[in-house]
Amino acid sequence: MGCPCAGSLLVRAFEYHAPPAGETRYTFADGQPYWREVCRCGACGHFVSRHHLDEGALYGGQYVDSTYGDYEGICRAHARVMGLPPERSDNAGRVQRLIEFAAHYWGPRRTPRILDVGSGLCVFLTRMKAAGWEGTALDPDPRAARHAEENVGVRAICGDFMAVDLPGGFDAVSFNKVLEHVPEPQLMLLRAKECLAPGGFVYVEVPDGEAAAAEGPGREEFFIEHLHVFSAASLAALGERAGFRLRLLERLREPSSKFTLRAFLSI
DSSP: OOOTTOOSOEEEEEEESSOOTTOOOOGGGTTSOOOEEEEEETTTOOEEEEEOOOOTTGGGTHHHHHHTOSHHHHHHHHHHHHTSOGGGOHHHHHHHHHHHHHHHHHOSOSSOEEEEETOTTOHHHHHHHHTTOEEEEEESSHHHHHHIIIIIOOEEEESOTTTSOOOOOEEEEEEESOGGGSSOHHHHHHHHHHHEEEEEEEEEEEEBHHHHHTTOTTSGGGSTTOSEEBOHHHHHHHHHHTTOEEEEEEEEEOTTOOEEEEEEEEO
16 A cells, blocks of 8 residues: 555654554544554655554444444534534535536536445435435445435445445545545545436545644554545545546635545546
8 A cells, every 4th residue: 555656655653552542442443552643655744653553344344333433423414513503514515616616517417427436424425315416425334324325315335435236427526535435545436436417516525634744643544544635746646547537636624623625536
């Protein structure tokens, strides 16, 4: 697992011998000495996390267990986030920006179809549905998929994005804070190409490591569940190596205080 520029200039940026304040405690780390490092590429500025813990089961259940507790916890968290005023909501800004981009990119389009990979609480598709889009949620946890169908009212697919059978013809595929959690994000983008209709685009949102690093190793962008933390250059390189054209790349600090990069990619 390396950086998207395929360089070999990784050097240690941060080292951890205990979980930083605020990091979620996952059961895959129970009973094992805590150690990990975050290395940075001297060419593209990309950050890679290295540790010896087994996190293979994390997104099949442990993530929901540790973060929300259970199905009812997902529902409560969804209601809480949806109740935030727009100026305090990361999701409201995300949806507004995507709709603005789509209007400029396509012009008028009747009922666009979007696949949200790693849908989680499904707050994104809740607002996209309200804006007139047809959403499909994909999540590896069956409780998240059930929530998407029963409470949000969108189609849901439960499974691994890289393994399940997927329909095609989506006008957009979104990865909202997803690519930082997987060993090979380029493979995710390559799979997304198979799902897109002609003229479609991919929306990517990832942690901004350059901005976060300026505030030190305790930032949430460098928590253990993030295998990759991006720079503007590494995100652009990732899209290019997957065969996409970078249409727009933006850096922002969200209302939650997260440092974020977002990009729009087309084939």
